[in-house]
Amino acid sequence: MHVLIIGAKGMLGKALQKQFEADQVIAWDRDELDITDREQVLKHLPICEPDMVINVAAYTNVEKAEEEEDVANKINGDAVGYLAEACAKLNIPLVHISTDYVFSGDKKDGYVEEETPSEPLSAYGRSKLLGEQLLQKNTQKYWLIRTAWLFGPQGKNFVETMISLGKDKKEINVVGDQHGSPTYTRDLAKAIFKLTHEQSPFGIYHLTNGGVATWAEFASEIFRIMEMPVKVNAVTTVEYPTKAERPAFSILRNTKRPLLRNWQEALKDYINIRNLKNP
Numbered sequence: 001m002h003v004l005i006i007g008a009k010g011m012l013g014k015a016l017q018k019q020f021e022a023d024q025v026i027a028w029d030r031d032e033l034d035i036t037d038r039e040q041v042l043k044h045l046p047i048c049e050p051d052m053v054i055n056v057a058a059y060t061n062v063e064k065a066e067e068e069e070d071v072a073n074k075i076n077g078d079a080v081g082y083l084a085e086a087c088a089k090l091n092i093p094l095v096h097i098s099t100d101y102v103f104s105g106d107k108k109d110g111y112v113e114e115e116t117p118s119e120p121l122s123a124y125g126r127s128k129l130l131g132e133q134l135l136q137k138n139t140q141k142y143w144l145i146r147t148a149w150l151f152g153p154q155g156k157n158f159v160e161t162m163i164s165l166g167k168d169k170k171e172i173n174v175v176g177d178q179h180g181s182p183t184y185t186r187d188l189a190k191a192i193f194k195l196t197h198e199q200s201p202f203g204i205y206h207l208t209n210g211g212v213a214t215w216a217e218f219a220s221e222i223f224r225i226m227e228m229p230v231k232v233n234a235v236t237t238v239e240y241p242t243k244a245e246r247p248a249f250s251i252l253r254n255t256k257r258p259l260l261r262n263w264q265e266a267l268k269d270y271i272n273i274r275n276l277k278n279p
């Protein structure tokens with residue numbers, strides 16, 4: 001099977017390339033194709049004759065998106081519509097990744113797959129919701145996978161940020177009133193591989209590692225596993241203002257697929273592997 005991964009140089013893109021290596025992977029990123037160029041998308045996709053496309057290309061800077069909503073909308077919104085249009089013409093499935101930030105975050109019990117997102121709090125969330133809508137408008141053969149709080153090798157992520165801050169600080173303030181599910185890119189890539197190879201019905205899926213944490217709990221667990229003596233002070237969102245507003249409870253409930261292992265176990269694996277590579 002020819003699998004075209006778009007956004008292959010990103011954090012999840014790298015994990016997917018590894019996971020799908022038994023298939024014939026075609027790895028594209030911005031240099032090979034700018035997905036915001038509709039003409040190029042429609043022209044280039046058929047050339048490599050893919051049997052399936054996985055789109056992980058995105059505008060992922062949540063803070064910067066507040067100032068560049070139009071750019072975020074083009075990449076996370078319009079471009080997804082172009083990819084869906086191209087895949088529909090080729091009659092092949094499109095896997096597309098979305099986020100917990102499409103939800104406003106006021107449901108403490110979390111969101112099931114079929115819940116209709118409304119009123120995302122941030123420009124990034126709005127742009128990703130636009131992408132979800134254009135995907136569903138332009139093709140029927142889609143697997144729309146929402147995930148959250150990604151960490152993994154070869155990417156800018158919260159775990160690496162904490163480890164690097166913890167080298168210079170004894171104490172650190174971290175938000176303690178936003179809840180989500182930290183997710184290891186390798187576990188997510190494996191779950192996407194299974195979902196597509198088992199030919200799960202097309203539709204919306206929620207895939208994250210199991211369990212829930214606040215950013216402060218996530219940070220504490222990172223320092224505990226790293227054996228770094230850093231004290232984490234849980235602060236409120238109000239005490240830690242950012243340009244982008246983030247949901248308080250954005251837990252994605254997975255009611256359709258096998259559950260992934262708990263985030264703590266996944267985090268331990270990630271840190272053990274990273275420490276072997278950077279002793």
Ligand SMILES: NC(=O)c1ccc[n+]([C@@H]2O[C@H](COP(=O)([O-])OP(=O)(O)OC[C@H]3O[C@@H](n4cnc5c(N)ncnc54)[C@H](OP(=O)(O)O)[C@@H]3O)[C@@H](O)[C@H]2O)c1
Binds near residue numbers: 006007013030075155
């Ligand atoms: N990271 C998270 O915590 C998180 C949480 C929930 C959902 N997600 C979703 O998961 C997916 C993967 O996230 P990630 O963190 O792996 O992303 P990432 O590391 O930021 O990678 C995204 C890739 O897409 C490329 N790209 C951006 N604009 C493009 C364009 N116009 N044409 C072609 N390629 C373009 C980027 O290239 P440049 O570097 O040159 O821009 C980059 O290589 C995204 O859909 C994201 O919204 C992420």
